[in-house]
Amino acid sequence: MERKDVDLPADAPKAFLRQQHIDYIEQWNKRKGEFEYVMSEYLRMSGLYWCVTALELLDSRDKLDTAAVLKFIDECFDDASGGFSASQGHDPHLLYTLSAVQILCIYDAMQQKYVDGACKFIAALQREDGSFQGDEWGEVDTRFSFCALAALSLLGKLDAINVDAAVQHVLRCLNFDGGFGVGTESESHAGQIYCCVGVLTIANRLYSIDQTKLGLWLSQRQLERSGGFNGRPEKLPDVCYSWWVLSSIQMLQCQDWIDADRLKAFILACQDDESGGFADRPGDMVDPFHTLFGIAALSMLGESDIDRVNCVYCMPHRVIQRLGLA
Amino acid sequence: MHGRVKVRTSAEQAEIKRKERQKQAQQFAAVKNKIFTLRAEGSHAPEAMDMTARLLEQNPDVATLFNYRREILLHNKKDMTEEEYAGKIKEELQLSTTCLKRNPKSYSAWHHRRWCVLQVGGEDVLQQELALTTRYLGLDERNFHCWDYRRFVVSQIPPEAQAKIDEKQFAKVAADVDKVVENFSNYSAWHYRSKLLMAEHSVQFGLELPAAVWKEELALVTDPIFIDPVDQSSWIYLQWLLTPRPAPARPRVVFLHNRTLVIVCDQPVKVADAITITSGDDGGARVCVQSSSCVGRSGAVWTLHLAEHCPAVTITAAECDGSDGSQPPLVTGAIEVRQDGLWRSAAAAVTALPERVQGVVDMLLELLADLTETDMRACLQTLAYAYTTHVPDAADTKRLCLQWFTQLQTADPLRRGFYREMCSRLNIAQQLSEADDDTTLSLSSLHLSCLDGIESACHAKYVDVSDNALTTLARLSVLPRVESVNASGNHISTLDMAWFQGLSSLQRVDVRNNPITSVCNAATAAPPLPRVEVHIGGGAVQVSADVVDALKSAGWTVIV
Numbered sequence: 001m002e003r004k005d006v007d008l009p010a011d012a013p014k015a016f017l018r019q020q021h022i023d024y025i026e027q028w029n030k031r032k033g034e035f036e037y038v039m040s041e042y043l044r045m046s047g048l049y050w051c052v053t054a055l056e057l058l059d060s061r062d063k064l065d066t067a068a069v070l071k072f073i074d075e076c077f078d079d080a081s082g083g084f085s086a087s088q089g090h091d092p093h094l095l096y097t098l099s100a101v102q103i104l105c106i107y108d109a110m111q112q113k114y115v116d117g118a119c120k121f122i123a124a125l126q127r128e129d130g131s132f133q134g135d136e137w138g139e140v141d142t143r144f145s146f147c148a149l150a151a152l153s154l155l156g157k158l159d160a161i162n163v164d165a166a167v168q169h170v171l172r173c174l175n176f177d178g179g180f181g182v183g184t185e186s187e188s189h190a191g192q193i194y195c196c197v198g199v200l201t202i203a204n205r206l207y208s209i210d211q212t213k214l215g216l217w218l219s220q221r222q223l224e225r226s227g228g229f230n231g232r233p234e235k236l237p238d239v240c241y242s243w244w245v246l247s248s249i250q251m252l253q254c255q256d257w258i259d260a261d262r263l264k265a266f267i268l269a270c271q272d273d274e275s276g277g278f279a280d281r282p283g284d285m286v287d288p289f290h291t292l293f294g295i296a297a298l299s300m301l302g303e304s305d306i307d308r309v310n311c312v313y314c315m316p317h318r319v320i321q322r323l324g325l326a
Numbered sequence: 327m328h329g330r331v332k333v334r335t336s337a338e339q340a341e342i343k344r345k346e347r348q349k350q351a352q353q354f355a356a357v358k359n360k361i362f363t364l365r366a367e368g369s370h371a372p373e374a375m376d377m378t379a380r381l382l383e384q385n386p387d388v389a390t391l392f393n394y395r396r397e398i399l400l401h402n403k404k405d406m407t408e409e410e411y412a413g414k415i416k417e418e419l420q421l422s423t424t425c426l427k428r429n430p431k432s433y434s435a436w437h438h439r440r441w442c443v444l445q446v447g448g449e450d451v452l453q454q455e456l457a458l459t460t461r462y463l464g465l466d467e468r469n470f471h472c473w474d475y476r477r478f479v480v481s482q483i484p485p486e487a488q489a490k491i492d493e494k495q496f497a498k499v500a501a502d503v504d505k506v507v508e509n510f511s512n513y514s515a516w517h518y519r520s521k522l523l524m525a526e527h528s529v530q531f532g533l534e535l536p537a538a539v540w541k542e543e544l545a546l547v548t549d550p551i552f553i554d555p556v557d558q559s560s561w562i563y564l565q566w567l568l569t570p571r572p573a574p575a576r577p578r579v580v581f582l583h584n585r586t587l588v589i590v591c592d593q594p595v596k597v598a599d600a601i602t603i604t605s606g607d608d609g610g611a612r613v614c615v616q617s618s619s620c621v622g623r624s625g626a627v628w629t630l631h632l633a634e635h636c637p638a639v640t641i642t643a644a645e646c647d648g649s650d651g652s653q654p655p656l657v658t659g660a661i662e663v664r665q666d667g668l669w670r671s672a673a674a675a676v677t678a679l680p681e682r683v684q685g686v687v688d689m690l691l692e693l694l695a696d697l698t699e700t701d702m703r704a705c706l707q708t709l710a711y712a713y714t715t716h717v718p719d720a721a722d723t724k725r726l727c728l729q730w731f732t733q734l735q736t737a738d739p740l741r742r743g744f745y746r747e748m749c750s751r752l753n754i755a756q757q758l759s760e761a762d763d764d765t766t767l768s769l770s771s772l773h774l775s776c777l778d779g780i781e782s783a784c785h786a787k788y789v790d791v792s793d794n795a796l797t798t799l800a801r802l803s804v805l806p807r808v809e810s811v812n813a814s815g816n817h818i819s820t821l822d823m824a825w826f827q828g829l830s831s832l833q834r835v836d837v838r839n840n841p842i843t844s845v846c847n848a849a850t851a852a853p854p855l856p857r858v859e860v861h862i863g864g865g866a867v868q869v870s871a872d873v874v875d876a877l878k879s880a881g882w883t884v885i886v
């Protein structure tokens with residue numbers, strides 16, 4: 001038995017609390033003066049992407065002021081570099097450039113200046129070895145490789161970078177267990193695996209890795225007692241890994257290597273039936289991040305009240321189809 | 327937000343707490359606004375340093391504040407002596423330490439440290455930083471930010487100093503690792519160990535290690551396995567020790583029918599564009615192998631659709647040096663195949679395990695006898711891994727692994743689907759090795775959940791996969807000459823017309839006794855499929871008019 005695991009409380013929610021999640025996200029975006037909101041300003045653009053996508057998957061776009069969101073994105077667009085920042089006054093970064101591009105695609109509100117800007121910004125961040133740094137300060141991470149390829153493919157501009165070099169870098173991050181980490185020397189981690197498998201999927205290079213070995217490692221993230229996924233061996237389960245692991249599994253097309261019903265029960269148990277929203281584990285504090293990834297994972301598991309999510313981009317599948325990417 | 331337990335308080339208490347935190351947030355926002363104003367004015371004043379430090383201590387993830395600090399430091403550097411600047415950088419390291427106390431996983435705080443080290447470096451700083459990582463790994467031995475930072479610090483030790491600090495410093499690093507390895511469930515430490523060994527011996531795969539080193543590693547991992555046979559970390563490391571450098575991929579079977587070419591290799595082909603296909607004597611049409619032609623997840627099976635019908639094709643592979651080690655080239659001479667001609671490699675299958683692997687297998691078989699069913703899962707999996715990796719085609723492999731994977735289906739129900747697939751692959755391989763009729767593929771009633779491996783009989787005309795547990799027939803694309811498919815009695819709920827694309831000789835498909843409720847890609851499946859007789863319904867299965875109409879719209883003759 002895995003020793004690091006949790007038991008699902010007997011009174012934990014067993015049904016999907018759709019309306020409560022819609023209300024939770026609507027409320028979250030109205031609490032502008034609150035501590036949690038102020039303290040998360042540094043990642044606001046991603047926070048908005050989590051909320052926008054969750055609401056889209058719940059067919060509730062009207063719960064957010066879309067005009068205000070688009071105005072905010074425009075204010076975060078940095079003409080000089082071409083990138084987007086998390087919020088006004090913050091510096092542009094690859095992470096928030098992807099989030100902005102995702103929202104613009106969902107709302108079908110792309111503008112030529114954004115396309116040109118993002119291409120310029122992203123291309124300038126590719127390094128000699130094919131890897132990407134997040135901004136001018138040189139932090140390198142396979143997350144940024146994913147941000148670059150995902151954003152450019154959404155824009156139809158993959159030719160702005162050296163895709164082959166990007167793939168080579170990701171393949172250099174492959175570990176002895178078949179997984180991927182932050183960099184060439186880093187330990188395998190389900191979040192980074194999602195990013196790297198995403199890069200290989202977008203670049204049509206999945207055949208270059210041992211998919212059986214990686215698929216097995218990913219399926220071993222499912223824990224006996226809770227049915228939830230952890231992100232690395234001997235760690236606790238967490239709702240966000242339901243997304244990182246399951247979407248990777250879906251990209252590798254081995255969905256039936258895990259127990260979907262047990263996973264679903266774990267995710268549902270992480271809902272807060274008082275406030276709405278999802279926490280990382282049953283009984284913890286909820287937040288928009290885990291709320292989106294809980295909803296998205298349930299969508300992949302076929303929950304009927306949720307629109308279909310695309311496993312590569314974590315956006316509504318219909319948007320990806322509209323863009324001709326699926 | 328991770329691991330924050332929801333605390334139940336009275337409404338009154340909650341309101342007081344909320345107000346308190348709101349006030350704190352207002353103060354935070356006010357200082358942040360002041361900082362952003364200063365920055366917009368181009369200020370590099372000390373007060374900006376004070377204010378950013380104050381906010382970062384509360385919220386270390388605000389990367390822009392670190393950016394501003396670095397701008398100020400770089401700007402003011404020109405007015406400082408080297409010593410003064412080094413002093414300033416030490417203050418930055420101190421700030422980062424304070425930040426890490428608040429959030430040990432703060433990306434921006436760890437990155438700031440790297441930047442600082444790159445600014446000043448020096449042996450004393452590196453020493454100090456190593457000590458810091460040791461301390462942090464003592465608090466959380468799985469903090470991957472800290473492990474990554476430690477590797478970075480080690481990499482900064484200059485070559486000329488390596489010799490000097492080798493004994494004192496680097497050996498200390500290794501000793502620390504050994505110490506952590508004693509805590510055998512520390513997956514991070516096993517990972518680090520694999521990386522150190524790879525670098526030290528310039529290898530990538532465990533079995534490539536020099537024999538003496540390999541033996542030491544085996545001894546190290548054996549104890550935890552015997553003490554705690556469930557711990558995943560040590561088993562995954564052991565599997566790495568059993569992993570050889572893959573041999574270059576070689577074609578095993580090649581078959582051409584009409585415009586479809588099937589290439590089956592014995593290993594994944596990692597550089598697809600290294601394969602060239604030419605047709606005719608003039609070396610005419612060249613076809614590039616594309617990733618989209620890869621079938622399934624092995625990377626070894628490719629189905630290519632040629633632009634035109636040609637009597638014969640020649641397959642050659644570019645010489646790749648595979649110098650980066652990760653990409654074995656496809657080594658082959660020119661292979662020529664004619665229409666409906668089957669090419670098979672003459673190479674004999676390896677059947678004996680390498681000596682070192684055999685030793686481990688013997689040890690594990692002994693251990694197995696003492697384990698309960700739940701405890702033996704990792705052991706069974708590792709045994710199967712050893713056999714399927716080294717002697718995939720041996721009769722022993724099929725017999726033993728089939729038994730182990732069947733056992734695992736009950737011992738490890740969460741991953742039953744994986745074991746079913748492994749059993750399916752083994753069953754198919756076994757059937758094909760025993761089959762005497764070349765053109766008939768008989769795989770009925772074998773509990774198959776997938777059809778991986780049928781490509782070995784890619785010239786088959788008649789396929790019987792009835793009464794299994796299949797949900798898809800996508801794998802049929804490797805049988806370009808197939809005329810008749812019996813897939814009755816499976817679990818297919820959606821019939822995807824794309825499965826039959828390119829099967830230009832197909833005449834009959836039997837999918838009776840499948841719970842088919844929909845048909846997809848009926849309109850888009852191009853090129854148009856020839857008239858095929860499809861049998862649906864049967865027994866208790868209700869056939870909807872939509873399903874019949876969709877099949878008819880694809881030009882098929884439907885027999886219910």
Ligand SMILES: [Zn+2]
Pocket residue numbers: 238239240241280290328
């Ligand atoms: Zn999480």
